Amino acid sequence: MKHHVNFTPGPSQLFFTVPDHAREAFKTGIPSLSHRSKLFEEIVLETNSGLRELLNIPAGYEIYFTSSATEIWERLIQNLVEEKSFHFVNGSFSKRFYEIALQLNKRPLKWEVKEGEGFDGSEKIDQSTELIALTHNETSTGVSLPMSFIHQFRQQNPDALIAVDAVSSLPYPTFDFTKVDSVFFSVQKGFGLPAGLGVWIVNERCIAKAQQLLSKGMTIGSYHNIPTLKANAVKNQTPETPNVLGIYLLNQVVKDFLRRGIQTIRRETEYKAAILYQALDQHNLLNPFVKDKKFQSSTVIVADCQMHTERLTKHLQSKGLFPGDGYGTNKKTQLRFANFPAHSKEQFEFLVDSIAEFS
């Protein structure tokens, strides 16, 4: 295949081992594997163990598979909120999470800031809030919330559940799981896999809350409500026939990540982010869209390119480097660059050199 690096923030570049893992899967009959078989249970068990090690997920937290992170937005509201969720909104995806709560006839509140901005900590959240919804990395704008911001809510709102959308940041961030109740992601971003699988981490407080809503006679969904997911997860199974191939591939990539080492992945992520932000800072025609360094995402880097957007896109594409468009109304003035484990240091160095020479 021709040299071609996909920097779109998702679906993104596949991790380089994935095509071989897929070939092996077809060779060994994985796509025909029954989701009630011993071998499937072993794959689920291995995937869970691998994710626990990679992301340092403690005991008392369970891992469920869904079809997407979009589905998890819905399941999370459905299972964990009777009435009141509180959403930090600073872009299209955090907003969509809020809107799903509206669509499910809850009474969500939001604290909204302009695109490209973070939050200053002055937001007051009512003590009756059941769920605080945080988007660690706003894929539409490249704003990332500092860990200290995410971790402060446990103390401020001890009764609320704290849920973190880490769709376009994991496996990079290091969450303190004692400070969050649910974290979720989809595999086509940082894990470099084909789309079609979401991973939902919940703790016992989430499980208890879903049970509580159910015992009040509320509907919390059916096959993918938390009690049903849990009843199947204890057997290393899933309620429905899932994306078996997707789970198999996730297992393989998690093993590859563990072999490389999460610290190496994190260090490389920071190196790649640093050289790209530096290139944007130093460029005459380009700027980082996110000005405040403490909110600059390490995993989705957004360049403000204004009238040069189309020309820069063509320049990069001519070198086999495919940036993501700006999101929504910023489609014609910004470019987005995913910085995932699938993107090598060499590819980022070539990207940075190619940007530097653009004039």
Added chain:
Amino acid sequence: MKHHVNFTPGPSQLFFTVPDHAREAFKTGIPSLSHRSKLFEEIVLETNSGLRELLNIPAGYEIYFTSSATEIWERLIQNLVEEKSFHFVNGSFSKRFYEIALQLNKRPLKWEVKEGEGFDGSEKIDQSTELIALTHNETSTGVSLPMSFIHQFRQQNPDALIAVDAVSSLPYPTFDFTKVDSVFFSVQKGFGLPAGLGVWIVNERCIAKAQQLLSKGMTIGSYHNIPTLKANAVKNQTPETPNVLGIYLLNQVVKDFLRRGIQTIRRETEYKAAILYQALDQHNLLNPFVKDKKFQSSTVIVADCQMHTERLTKHLQSKGLFPGDGYGTNKKTQLRFANFPAHSKEQFEFLVDSIAEFS
């Protein structure tokens, strides 16, 4: 790979072209393809056109992608039922459809008969029923409902929506779409594909009903409610990042089926079913579980093997033929044989010879 034919009713044997299509997909970057790209839209358009031709789906019926048929059970109840659905229950899967309506706090009714039986047409359905839920092929027992039975409800209950679960029968059956409002299936059965994709066909009456529930202030879900699915489908897109690889593979297999010809597929299905039922009828130790010929499924054939179950399984496995276990309480006394397009005439002839020599 060693000769190995998977007769489990799903996930089942892959259609023989699928590994090559998957290889091509990885070679051409399909797993990294953006679901907002032109190429993705073209794939969706082609898949829809192919399915319309293959299944003779008329104008006025739309095709939506979900993650599984299990999801469609939920979405269907959520979008199309305010209170009353009526379910024909004759096994585990038709029962699960009914139970999902209960979990969504509707007031479903059911007409239930024993496993292995069909319905005699004496069932009266109240005219206030909003949705009649039919399972064309009960995968747990191998009972198939005659087309005449399915097609009668339009006249008897003109106001009700009629939904048909065709999970383990399509592409074999020929539905008269003027007599049904929604049909759905998942791809890991008759389409011989890896699991992780459901296909939901709905007509304008379904769309209008979902809109009506929404305008009453009811929640009909979020990203996969019918209005959102429709708004994306008109652009040949999906609301969320879907199983792009799964949709691509479905498109390729539908083209393969069209090349072979649906009439050929149907004729071969009937031939293969006939020789297997004959072998079971003529065998000293074995019987078809479904006695009444008019209810015998052509696509999932269940053998009543009693105390010979384990020995027959071993006998067949020694020849590379892998039957499916009986379902639920029938696990130790029955075997299930999928008869999908992926199963060739030659494989069925070998299966039948192997059963005939078993004693």
